[in-house]
Each structure stands twice: as C-alpha cells, then as structure tokens.
Amino acid sequence: MHYIKKISVLFILLPLLAFTGMHKFYVSTTEVNYDEKSQAVQVISRVFADDLEKTIDARYGIKSGLVTSREHPEADAYLEKYYALKLNIRVNGEKTKFNYLGKEFKDDMVVSYLEIPGTPLPSSIEIENKLLYETYPEQQNIVHIRSGDTRKSFLLRKDDDRCMLKFKRK
Numbered sequence: 001m002h003y004i005k006k007i008s009v010l011f012i013l014l015p016l017l018a019f020t021g022m023h024k025f026y027v028s029t030t031e032v033n034y035d036e037k038s039q040a041v042q043v044i045s046r047v048f049a050d051d052l053e054k055t056i057d058a059r060y061g062i063k064s065g066l067v068t069s070r071e072h073p074e075a076d077a078y079l080e081k082y083y084a085l086k087l088n089i090r091v092n093g094e095k096t097k098f099n100y101l102g103k104e105f106k107d108d109m110v111v112s113y114l115e116i117p118g119t120p121l122p123s124s125i126e127i128e129n130k131l132l133y134e135t136y137p138e139q140q141n142i143v144h145i146r147s148g149d150t151r152k153s154f155l156l157r158k159d160d161d162r163c164m165l166k167f168k169r170k
Helices: 002-019 049-060 075-086
Strands: 027-035 040-048 087-091 099-106 109-116 124-129 140-147 150-156 162-166
Touching (some): 027 124, 040 049, 040 087, 049 075, 049 109, 075 087, 075 099, 124 140, 124 150, 140 162, 150 162
Parallel strands (some): 027 140
Antiparallel strands (some): 140 150
16 A cells, blocks of 8 residues: 555656756846936846856857856946847837946846936837847746836747837826
C-alpha cells in the first residue's frame, strides 16, 4: 500500500516538474507618466538585468557587466543609445526625444529613468516598445500610461509593439 502511494505521488508530481525550467518568461514593464506640475513625461523602464545585458552585449559587441563591479565605463551611454532605438514616444502625434537620467539595480532588474521635459499637457501619448525583441522574439513588454486620473495598461509583443492613450480634457 505504501508503495502505491509513492507511485501515485510520483505520477502527480512528474508532469508538474516537467514544465519547470522548460521555458523562461521574458517580460519588461515601462511606466509612462505625465507630471503636470513639472510639465514632463516621466518614464521608468524595468528589464531583467541578464536579458538586457545579453542584448546590449550582442548589439554593441561589448561586455557591459551591467550593475556589477565590472560594469563597462560607458554602459550608460550604450543603454541610452539602445533605449533611443527601441523605445519611441510620441506626444500629441509628435516624436519626442528623451533625456536618459540613469539607472539602478533592484530585484534582478535594471530600472532605467527617462524624461521628456518641457511637454505641454498631452491629448495623446503613443508608445512603440521594441525592447529585447532581437534577442527574445517571445518577449512581452507591459506599458502603463498615466496622466492625471486617466490610466491604461497594454501588453505589447513583437508583432504588436505600439499602443496609444488619448486623454479627455475638460
């Protein structure tokens, strides 16, 4: 009887164990917020450090060593260049250029800070997010856009990498 219980438990656990480690989940989160007080679009991007490092290293032929003691001295310049290529933001239909403010490492993620200063109150914000698709075609990029009380979240994929939020103003 005891032998049958062990076999039963094995048959229950075996299918569950077979799926662990089979497929890694690739995801980033980007928050886009319009701050009326400072008249700036503020962007916070969170990407898993190992995925971002692999992509930056392959694209630019470097060993970035992101957020390690061996970090490449120009790692921030490479990140800024990469974000400028892969994260496009349009405010009121106009392509914008952001300032790369820097990054920090939190919970296995690189958290990057970007800002578009001197932005009048937007009627729309459009995001094209192509982060990591060249390395991970199955990458999913979650985008949260907020201005005032209006907030919407989007799930972007390689074949659907744009989103837009239009704001109703009084």
